[in-house]
Amino acid sequence: MDHKTEKKALIRKYINGGCTAEETVQIKSLLSTDDLSALFDEVMDEMASSNIDQYNEPDVAQALVKFHERQSAENIEDSETKILALAPKKIKLRRYLSYAAAILVLIGSISILIPRLNKTSQQNALVQHFENPKGKRSRILLPDSSVVYLGAGSTLSFPSKFATNLRAISLRGEAFFEVTKNPKRPFIIHTGNVVTRVLGTSFKVDAFLNQPVSVLVSTGKVRVDREVNKVLHPIAVLLPGQSVVWNEKTGQHELGSTPVSDISGWKNGKLVFRKTKLADIAAILERTYNVVIQIKNPLLAERQIRVNLTTDIPVSKLVKILSVAGNFKYKINQNHVSIF
Structure with a gap:
């Protein structure tokens, strides 16, 4: 040796x-x-x-x-x-x-313990809140020049000035992040008990209230942990094309893979569904278009559909495309969609 x-x-x-x-x-x-x-x-x-x-x-x-x-x-x-x-x-x-x-x-x-690192000048910075109602998406520039594409029905909170040793923000909802690389200042996203940490990469986070948290990586490496009593417990480390879903209720995580183009395309309004339940698709469209979608048949709600959609078209046209892929009928009355 x-x-x-x-x-x-x-x-x-x-x-x-x-x-x-x-x-x-x-x-x-x-x-x-x-x-x-x-x-x-x-x-x-x-x-x-x-x-x-x-x-x-x-x-x-x-x-x-x-x-x-x-x-x-x-x-x-x-x-x-x-x-x-x-x-x-x-x-x-x-x-x-x-x-x-x-x-x-x-x-x-x-x-x-872990939060000690947060007790820096960031505590004294003015906290900014961005809240998107249903039907609205926005692009937000952070103090470190990182970019956040905040989804509909989502909220983002961050300080007007980041600390010298880290960049910590909070998210409720969904967003795509393009994080400016800075090895000396980790970028940390708090979503309930889940903590996502990167140095500089692009990825998407889904973290709606009372729903499983999912992290999908487009570029770079992302670490996902669960914080319990101020101590981090590892969930996964993800590379491009990898994803993880954490279910707080069951305490279980599920690793998966997603094409990078599907992940990065979301920021431009691309919605790719690969064997996704119609009920789950409907929930996303309700939030995206600020409409109410009612599925009359419980069996139809469980039907898995493969379809590519884009949010730059009217909801009437989008539902028509979806009906062909899902083989169902529908009726639209103003902002109410009935599927049967």
Whole structure:
């Protein structure tokens, strides 16, 4: 085993919390070397690529808590922190060391969890709310030049100025995101208990009240977690064309795949349904066109339909196309559609 491989093995052991006292001392001596950051990145990439479904970005605050407990138990006089696996690509070790040093100086005793990172200048920024009624979609430019295509019946909240260490927003409803890349400032979307985290990519999120949350990735890599008692629990890490649906009621998630063109096309009004229940299609059209759609036959509501639609045409024409694909009859009276 060469010297580089030995170092990487030691780093991997340190990440997993298996170092002896002597090995911990050895790690600390390596922290001042120039090549440790690069080696650390290599180890993280190897661990992430070996099992992407178990990807878990290190949480500095949580790491500090665990290290503090270990420090008290072992009576080790040191201010170094323990870093948790796994880290995303390109995140440098010295970033976490700087966070750790700053927190140790400021708070002395450590009793913090994930939201601690949110307690920055972003708290003092003016929060902006954008709410689209049914029948309306909008394009919103965020303070970091990221673009959000907010769907009908959806609400977006974000600060007038993002924090220096992260970009956090809240969404209820559906939106397509084109996030400006910034490895030093993760972009985080809060949708109920689900937290979606990226560094710079494009993806779509569906998160309507009392409905399962879905995340579909167009470009880049997206991490999806569930937050419970201020602690993140991994759900999935997604690459282009991959998707996940999280059901809060059942506590289950379902991984899937969707053509990238279907995901990115949504922002331009493209609606692609591949074996989708008519009842689910109707719910989307009600929100998109601000109409009421009533399906008379329960069996018809469960019928699965394959059809491509676009929202730049009148609802009357769209329902006509849908009726051909779904083999049903309909009647339109102003903003009320009856399907039978």
